[in-house]
Amino acid sequence: MTRELAQAGTRDEVVWQLMAEVARVFNASVAVAFPAGQKLAAHPDSSLTLTEKELNVAGVGVSSPAGRRPLTTICPAPRVMHLPLATERAALGVLSVRLRIGH
16 A cells, blocks of 8 residues: 555545555545545545534544544544544544444
8 A cells, every 4th residue: 555655646646545445454435534624525536425523523633633543532432433644743634434344
């Protein structure tokens, strides 16, 4: 996966590679969301549709220092795990994953 990401020339190519690999390895529906003004917007090629509430929860990962860890403690029994896409300097977006358990 590292090789494919390194060869990606655009942000969309990085997103496509990331979503495809996570979906394949974890048998999951996947979304990547990026800041759009004061909110998050899911990438249009995401295989997981996020509700407004889920986007708000995922947004914590971009807007606060607490977002450097999975956001599963904010909502009880979350159906989607939100993982910040972060560098040492900032959170750039959020990877959201819902496992397809039993399928």
